[in-house]
Amino acid sequence: MSLRYVCVEVRHNLRCANVFLQFDHSLTETEFLKIVVENDALTFREYSTATRVALGKFFTAEARTISNLTVEECNASFRLTITSEPAQVTTDSTENPINNKRKIYITPKPNIEEGSQHIVLCKNCKCELSTILQCQRVREFPSGSIDVNEFFCHHGPKFDEVLVPQLTDFFYGFQFVVLNSELAQQQVKMKDKHVYCRRCLQYLGENVLNDNAMKLWMDTLLLKCQINDKDDTIINIVNEKVTPTCQLLHKIIEDTVVTDVAGEPLLQQIHFCKVLLEATFPCRKRKYLLLQVLEKHLQVLRNTKPLAHGSHNNNNVLQVQLEQCKSFKLLYRLLDETEDEGGGDDKRGEKDSGETSSASSTSSDSMLLKNWKEDMSIHVLKVSPTLFGTLLDELDENALLLPELYRYTHDHFQLSYIFYED
Ligand SMILES: [Zn+2]
Ligand SMILES: [Zn+2]
Known part of the structure; x- marks a missing residue:
């Protein structure tokens, strides 16, 4: 048996479940696969072995209701009709969703107290990047979701000046910190506004506010707490309660929710939101990820580790319990920054005929990027290259659950998921 992953989208309101199967080889090589639907389980039977996936904890499947069966390369998928009542009654109190509710803070507050002393370290080589920061103010830096006026309500319109942190300020935003340039000037290397660790050349962030401040990615830094001269403890800047990618998706949802004057969300039924993610890489090239979030609280049952074949019981049946989680379902597309964004028409004529198609697709890609950048309804969010890469890897991997047809x-664009614990 070569079944590796089972992913079940559960839509109680539509009384249906979509089952996606990912195998480790192409199904054309499998001569025999039988799918058996029972009220409380799915069984996938091959010649001598079978995999039984228990579903009774989650819903009741109506037997013989398979529809939309798709078999293609390493994937198979089909739809089931379900009723919400679990086939088995569970008394497991840890399953109570209320107990599992966790508040996800969109922009987590850093582990730094006003009045404390810290030194900022390079996370990669642990060398000191700053002089001692005698921290007097810890403030959230204005960004898309926090108004500049809330930040400094008594100042005039010279935001560039008032936003520059003092030597004793620790400003932070979503996954980044903003520090006065003088704090770190000696220990970092600059090139074209980009900031690198002087020792290991890790890319840290960029100069902002006319080079008076540095915006550095939190995932490149550590903090050394100076409690006294002897005991130094090294900590992360924030405690991650959820994975950075999940945090990012929640940030996107939060930023794109339209609220009324009382702060209540409007347009709850809005079908999807578009976000343009931008990251600058150590080579100073920019990449973009075009995201369209289709669903944000989709219930999913899945196995997180590939199925362990070989641990079948006496009847050669592998018993599988799925885990319940939530997911974002989204479309994504990766685009590189191109030299001429948009107006590539005059250049196209000079290309050899063999290159025409690639030149015109480059041109349509840059048109697409240009349109997304100019669309006021599309939120643009800058993230660290590490987070950008992690998100892309997760999307690429989870996309493999779906048959190419979907x-x-x-x-x-490609369709994929980001899974998270509810
Ligand atoms: Zn370093
Ligand atoms: Zn959410």
Whole structure:
């Protein structure tokens, strides 16, 4: 048996469940696969072995209701009709969703107290990047979701000046910190406004506010707490309660929710939101990820580790319990920054005929990027290259759960998930 992953989208309101199966080889090599639907389980039977996936804890499947069966390469998928009542009654109190509710702070507050002393370290080589920061103010830096006026309500319109942190300020935002340039000037290396660790050349962030401040990515830094001269403790800047990618998706949802004057969300039924993610890489090239969030609280049952074949019981049946989680379902597309964004028409004529198609697709890609950048309704969010890469890896991996028929759209977006614990 070569079944590796089972992913079940549960839509109680539509009384249906979509089952996606990912195998480790192409199904054309499998001569025999039988799918058996029972009220409380799915069984996938091959010649001598079988995999039984228990579902009774979550819903009741109506037997013989398979529809939309798709078999393609390493994937198979089908739809079931379900009723919400679990086939088995569970008394497991840890399953109570209320107990599992966790508040996800969109921009977590850093582990730094006003009045404390810290030194900022490079996370990669642990060398000191700053002189001692005698921290007097810890403040959230204005960004898309926090108004500049809330930040400094008694200042005039010279925001560039008032936003520059003092030597004793620790400003932070979503996954970044903003520090006065003088704090770190000696220990970092600059090139074209980009900031690198002087010792290991890790890319840290960029100069902002006319080079008076540095915006550095939290995932490149550590903090050394100076409690007294002897006991130094080294900590992360924030405690991650959820994975950075999940935090990012929640940030996107939060930033794009339209609220009324009382702060209540409007347009709850809005079908999807578009976000343009931008990251600058150590080579100073920019990449973009075009995201369209289709669903944000989709219930999913899945196995997180590949199925361990070989641990079948006496009847050669592998018993599988799925875990319940929530997911974002989204379309994504990666675009590189191109030299000429948009107006590539005059150059196209000079290309050899063999290159025409690639030149015109480059041109349409840069048109797409230009349109997304100019669309006022599309939120643009800058993230660290590490977070950008992690998100892309997760999307690429989870996309493999879906048959290619569903995975690719006509405009070259891919469909995928980001899973999170509810
Ligand atoms: Zn370093
Ligand atoms: Zn949420």
